[in-house]
Amino acid sequence: MTQTARAEASAAPSPARADDEPLPRRGLVFAIVSIGLFMVSVDGTVVATALSSLQRELHAGVQWGAWTITIYSLGQVLVMPLAGKISDMYGRKRVFLAAVVLFTATSLLCGLAQNIQMLVALRAVQALGGGSIMPAASGIVSDHFGRNRDRALGMFTSIFPIGGVVGPILGGIFVTYWSWRGIFLVNVPIGIALVLLGAAFFPATQGHRGGRLDFVGTLTMAATILSAMIGIAVLGDGVAWHSPGVLVPEALAVVFGWLFVRHTRRAPAPFISLHLLVGRGFGVMNVINFLYGAAAIGFGALVPLYAQERFGISALASGTLLTARAVGMICIAGIAVFALRRTGYRLPMIVGFLLVSGGLVMMFLPPAGLSAYVWLSISAAITGLGMGLAVPAANNATLQFAKGQIAGVSGLRGMFRQAGSIIAVSVVTAVIAQASDPGMSLGVSFLVLAATLVAIVPAVFLVPEHRGSW
Template sequence: MKKIRNLLDRLILNWLSIIPKSIRKARSSEEAGKHTGTPKKQTYFVFAIVALALLMSGIDFTIVAVSLPTFLTDLRANLALVGWTITGYQFSQSIIMPIAGKLSDEWGRKRVFLVAVIVFTVSSMAAGLAPNIFWLIVFRVIQGMGGGAFLPSATGIVSDAFGERRAPAIGLFGSIFAIGGILGPNMGGFIIDNFSWRWIFFVNVPIGVILLLFGTKVLPRSSATNNFPNRQIDIAGMGLFIGAVLAVLFAITNWANDPAGVGVVTWVLFAIGGTLFVLFIRHEDKTAQPMIETKLLRWRPFLAVNIYNFIFGAVAFGLLSFIPYYATVAYGMTAGQNGLLLTPRSVAMMVVTAVTSVFIIRFRYRIPMIIGLVLISLSLFLLSRGYHDVAVLGLGFHNLLLLALLVMLSGIGMGIANPAANNAALDLIPEKVAAVAGIRGMARVIGGVVGTATVTLVLSYFSDQALGMQDIYTGFAFLLLLLIPIVFLIPDSARQRRKHLGSMPE
């Protein structure tokens, strides 16, 4: 009993250590980007506000994933177009993340965060009113802009408030997304089975209003790093980057619409995308205030972090986005059943993320990342086998239960890997935490965009969509294992952080 009591004491102390003993007051107005000082009690409310925003974003992604089969029939569109309701959202997220990170560092975290809430809420209402698939895609793109600004601005807000002990708090972001992953599919399944798909977007509106009201009053102000007239947005760089990614995505979509042969238009779009990307890199090297600091991307540890996030994003989004579709075409499940299918994964991810976040400094970063990759890979491989009506020792497993268990395994893997991967990136350049969070998030979301588009392309070659999804999951499983060598290129700075925190006075 004494050992158990000591373990519980350590758990409680680790959770309480999220809140620092004192929050530094800003030393002077010239100290760029420093927080003005947050009272200890207020940090709870600060975390609650940003957590609610991330929860809204998490609900929105998973609720739409459940809706894909319904969009196909109600909006009379093909899979390549319906896929853009996810791809367009992810794409605009990836564009806005590094910009929001930079603006959060320079304009102030609170200002960027509240603008993101307004954009997300208004576009959610508009998406619910969309008359056809094309307008729905447009409003989803705008919605993604608001959602993409949440993570870097929220990371900056929490990092300012929690100081040196930010790692557990930021690690808990994964649990928040997991809660959204629990609520989203079940809300979506219930709404689609009983009402209209339009209400899956309307549910964001009251949450957005609450965020705006409380965020205005509770979130502390943060100082800007420059005077307003001196701030510039890299419009040219942003245009080149958007053009490059859009050209590649349109090429993939055009290819998916005509899988029998790759036409001239497709190759031209790929060529345009490649050319614009080269021009983007050259422009970013020369401009005074780049959208992305390319010198960071040439630094091997930072490059390794973003290669990891790109591939991980491609697999994670590809896995999550199309599980409901796979369950529908392979097992004939309803929207409500699809919601239940995703729930154990989200619960497991939430619990495991919370535990990993508490012990993240002790576990270090590399070991959790590798264990997580292996578990997700195993989950994907088992999903690719297409098991039906399995019985073990005479005990039969309903297909819904079987799929839920296999998908839950991926949630456990993500819960182990995500806190370590997130903090490993932020520890590389702690003085630019919001900008790093933006670039890291952009790499992961761009990976998701490419992964989602690639799934629709590969499926266009299969008359049997279930068989196509099984082959895709096999490929994803082996792709994840290729990331393990990349992990060893990422500095494991958790050891140094542990020593530093251990030497801090109470």
């Protein structure tokens, strides 16, 4: 048995031991990590609704206010693969609890921030905690559900986009009835409860400490991601694509990326194996996850703005449009998870991507004899049905090839999706900033995103098919 195989075997608990665990205890573990994931997901979008309020109170400009959202996404993209690797090496429980403590402490400090610069800096640290929760939590779910880990992981990871939809609504409630500070302070009691429950009910996991952490690989990959995302974020601020603020970070990303690949090929124990980036199934799924993040997740942040700019729908009503998408996801996600063993991965992804694409096209088209709000709600619900169908399959498609590295694979998946989302929003924002009709330009961008989803359908046939449990 090779060193890698021994490491994976030691990292993955035996299915029999996991299946012997009492169902109520497994249900409690699932609930604890799900609340953690939901909390982090909500925090990614809740600030958008409170942006004008916090800018007014902290006397901040629009660009500084926008960075409270951008820096959170950047931090998560940066830390997800690192947190996944560390939790596989040193144990999921330790990483999960440490991440929740960091997230909770910085949430408290965010709620007490006295100026916008302090808030942006704290949001960056908060993102490191939040981005570390999902990979560690995915590993915990996998450890506890044995032969049913595929279904449990499908249900668990479907929570993330739902939390993102709920965020703007909760933000509106807090701003209306309390203060923008409440969107951060509410995390404190939830985080404390999660730490206490996790410490009490999660069994200790040892991980597989197969050598030291690859610091060179970690730093070069972090520099690659950070440089690329900074360039894209600057582009989203309305800066021309050929300006130094965009080109210099992107050039640095290319250099650091080359250094990362060169080091990874030579390192005996690399931070991230090239197999997880370009190996069987992994390479195509990384591309699919990136484009899915751009088309399906990224557009969600643009729907309220589109409703306001093109159809004149109020800010409050436009925020509730995403509720229809959440309802669509909830209605079908559970069914899709339990049908995976019969359908395999390819069919639900293909049908789901096409449904999301159809919903995006409907959003561009003029309302067919209905009010604009009803038409957009129906369109959003269709995209939600497609996401609920495709996400569980996309989440599980390669995990059977890396059972001992569930957290690491989950971290990479989250990184690619978040990166795609950031790039889509930044590019579209840069385009509409120069447009004479922002509403129509947003509508055209939805058509482009719809075409992107259709274009990746052939790539789904390259995803290794699997039916049954693993």
